[in-house]
Amino acid sequence: MTKKFLFRGRTGLNALILFLSSILFLSGCAGVRGLGSHTNQTVFVYEGQAHRVCVRGDFNGWSGDADCLKREGNTWTLSLQIPAGRYAYVLSLNDNQCIPDPQALLFEDDGFGNTNSVLIVP
Template sequence: MMKRRDQLELMRRRLDDELPPGSAEARELEALCQDPARAAELAALERLAVELGALRTPVPDDGADFVARVMRRLPDRVPARRSALGWLTRPFALRVTPALGLAALGILVATGVLISRLAGPRPQPAASSASVSTPPAPAPVAPLDPGVSLAQAPTATNQLTSQLIEVRFMLSAPNARAVTLVGDFNDWRGDELTLSDPDHDGVWTLTLPLPPGRHAYQFVVDGGEGRPDPNAVAVPDGFGGQNSVLTI
């Protein structure tokens, strides 16, 4: 039985003309569509693709008038390239709502309290473990089947820094060339959060400060499809796949 995620990917490839006729994948799709529900779904997506394409009608054109209006608004010459110094010294307007102002004030007060506690008299050893703890050592990683990526459950440390909690994400992927993390905390952008494996032991890690709460995430290995962390709680993503969930 093909996974829902794979079904959707096969349909996407069909819709995007990426399935050569007669290919194994095309035959796989035809077999999938022996199921009337899947056939109806694909037919609906095919109809939708045509309907969306038909929305691309020319915008009523005022032709030269539009061009003339743009040209009239242009300055005499292109402004010079913006320099870093110019950006630093240029004043800008900041709009702040009362709610945002209060929140900023709260963060300032909390930061001040934290700094004063950290700068105060060093507590006795019995009390120190309750203030700041060091991140726990990584748990041993289970042996892997070749080619299979296995995620080490993210390890939340309780190093409190201005309302953020440092979370260490670990993925054991010995054959991977690149591993990235995507999640609702970075709008699922795949190229921002890169895990590293400096000692080349196949265990990729990334420590990330996150606000308390519930976070959904996936790992992306070698730019492929996102995959959930098998050692974490997983929930359906609503599209046949699964997201891992971390609550801190």
């Protein structure tokens, strides 16, 4: 006789709750890139001298041309709709220098000796 005891009893109930909690966590609460369909408006601001300022990151395939800031005096701004998630990014100055965003709150090593800014979109 074969016994079947999938999620049976109190221990089984705890396992089921843990399993379902893990699925919910991984489906949107963990900052995993690209899981949510919700987007938020994100504003990038850079203050300084430059001829061109663009943002490169996980959210645009690290493209140097896709999302460039607009200049007003020495202030550069760009507003983007970005899906919920966690993204690494940098600012590209004059197409030849990448720097972390001076106004970012979070940073991480990129694995190549440079620093990326980190953006978390709720």
